[in-house]
Amino acid sequence: MSKKHTFIDLFAGCGGLSEGFYKQGFQGLTHVEYDHWACESLRNRMKYYGYPEDKISVLEKDITDNDIIDQIEFEISNKSVDVLIGGPPCQSFSSLGRAKDENGMQNDPRNYLFESYEKILNHFKPKIFVFENVTGLLTAKLGKEKTVNIILKKLGKDYKLINDPSKMVLNSCDYGVPQVRKRVILIGVRKDIEIDPAVIYKGIIKTHYNPDSIGAEIKNKKKYVSVKDAISDLPAIKPGEGEKIIEHSISSWNDYLTKIRSKNDTVLLDHVSRTHNEQDRNRYKAMSKNKWTFMEMLEKKPSLNHLKQRVFNNSYVVQFWDKPARTIIAHLYKDGNQFIHPDHKQERTLTAREAARLQSFPDDFVFEGSRTQQYKQIGNAVPPLMAEAIAKSIKKVLAKS
Structure with a gap:
């Protein structure tokens, strides 16, 4: 039997992103989430997937805690991490949030939660990471610089990324989810691994067309789910x-x-x-x-x-x-x-x-x-069917690496 690929989920919520990876046979090492009831849902789902009591790992913690890395280390006990997934809370990147705040939410501490993501990424150095966020991330600014450019620079230190942000936008509708939901999905591959991130994006197969699809975009695809x-x-x-x-x-x-x-x-x-x-x-x-x-x-x-x-x-x-x-x-x-x-x-x-x-x-x-x-x-949550389409592509490239 082939070895199960492993993942850690940060800002896990109730586990929409995790669900897609579980469905594709990945092994969840731990999840970090602040909200108590979301943590309870996560624990319940690990139980559903047959994890024994001592392997059910959900850290109900603030990800900005100084000892968060030690806590994650303790939970995963020396296992190597193949994939790090997660989406920092996005209210401060959303256009609605910015409109309501006189400073455009530049002082919102949630802007900097991606720094916790970056710290954990650089410590565990997984082969691949998946960073999910709202499309407002592409226009948000921190000071004079676009937030997305700051994030790409920081996360791209040890990771290969594609450089066209528009190609990072996925619409859940294209993957059979009965909902129009566009999200930025930033995927990075560790620089010492012979995988081009563009190949992963290409492997996230669109199975359905959406209400705005035209011409070739409709060809060989199923109609959107209503x-x-x-x-x-x-x-x-x-x-x-x-x-x-x-x-x-x-x-x-x-x-x-x-x-x-x-x-x-x-x-x-x-x-x-x-x-x-x-x-x-x-x-x-x-x-x-x-x-x-x-x-x-x-x-x-x-x-x-x-x-x-x-x-x-x-x-x-x-x-x-x-x-x-x-x-x-x-x-x-x-x-x-x-x-x-x-x-x-x-x-x-x-x-x-x-x-x-x-x-x-x-x-x-x-x-x-x-x-x-x-x-x-x-x-x-991230829609599980969209998460599964991402997990499927990652699983394919990991099998070859």
């Missing part, structure tokens, strides 16, 4: 309805459902709707029934105006059956108004399980904690 493909089998529920665990069987399978649910699985977790006030229910109903934007609703039905009407048009958004979902975000834990269910009869926003489906999490993935905690974990 919201309907992903969640239409789930029981219809009204606001405040649903159970933590229910029995569920699928009568009409599709290609996507076979990827995220086992044929003999009979239960469904966390399909529980939030309660909504009557005014919101009316908004959801009108918008989903008529396929209106928030602004269209205000024009056609002014009585549904919101007292705190926001200036931007994305405070209330319907996800449409025939398209992939918009980017699932962590804000979901505060309210679900940007994720209104397409079925107007249900008058509600998405459940945690529906959000997880749109992120491509398997149905047997358990998100620990309250519903608020679940939404937060799901919104912050």
